[in-house]
Amino acid sequence: MIMPRGQQLLLPANPWFIFLSLLSAQLLNMVLNMLLIGNAAWAPDFLAVVLVFWCVHQPQRVGIGVAFFFGIFNDVQQSSLLGQHALSYTVLGYCAALIHRRLLWFKEPSQSLQVLPLFVLAHVLELSVRMLSGSLFPGWWLLLAPALEALAWPIVSVLLLAPQRRAPDPDENRPL
Numbered sequence: 001m002i003m004p005r006g007q008q009l010l011l012p013a014n015p016w017f018i019f020l021s022l023l024s025a026q027l028l029n030m031v032l033n034m035l036l037i038g039n040a041a042w043a044p045d046f047l048a049v050v051l052v053f054w055c056v057h058q059p060q061r062v063g064i065g066v067a068f069f070f071g072i073f074n075d076v077q078q079s080s081l082l083g084q085h086a087l088s089y090t091v092l093g094y095c096a097a098l099i100h101r102r103l104l105w106f107k108e109p110s111q112s113l114q115v116l117p118l119f120v121l122a123h124v125l126e127l128s129v130r131m132l133s134g135s136l137f138p139g140w141w142l143l144l145a146p147a148l149e150a151l152a153w154p155i156v157s158v159l160l161l162a163p164q165r166r167a168p169d170p171d172e173n174r175p176l
Helices: 017-035 046-057 064-078 084-103 108-132 139-162
Strands: none
Touching: 017 046, 017 064, 017 139, 046 064, 046 139, 064 084, 084 108, 084 139, 108 139
């Protein structure tokens, strides 16, 4: 793949770092839900943001299966309808894998506009499954969550790409 002009060549991502970042995003969601006394409709889903990030940047390692696993884990943790988050995360992972080549050509602020429809789709799927199962409408504050997730995208991108942007070990035998 031809890289965009001026983009830095990244080092490979450590699989343990990927797993720990997904796990810490899940823990951040858990803490956020505990602080907000339940699942607030407007609260951003940081696991969805990190999941989309790794589906875009490492589609060989993080894909639909990992999204489904963390979705089931999130359903059990939140005591929600089993499969609600699994469906939305799976569709989110699939859509992120579809657009990952196009998305990497943009800078981080522009990428946040590109992933905003993905986050909206995930929340619409969650809401429709929840409404079909007989729950009440959580309110129009629900529209704030995808916007907050898209605003968090550049920050998450910078934080998660930082270990890959470090300088490689210097070697006299290698010109790079």
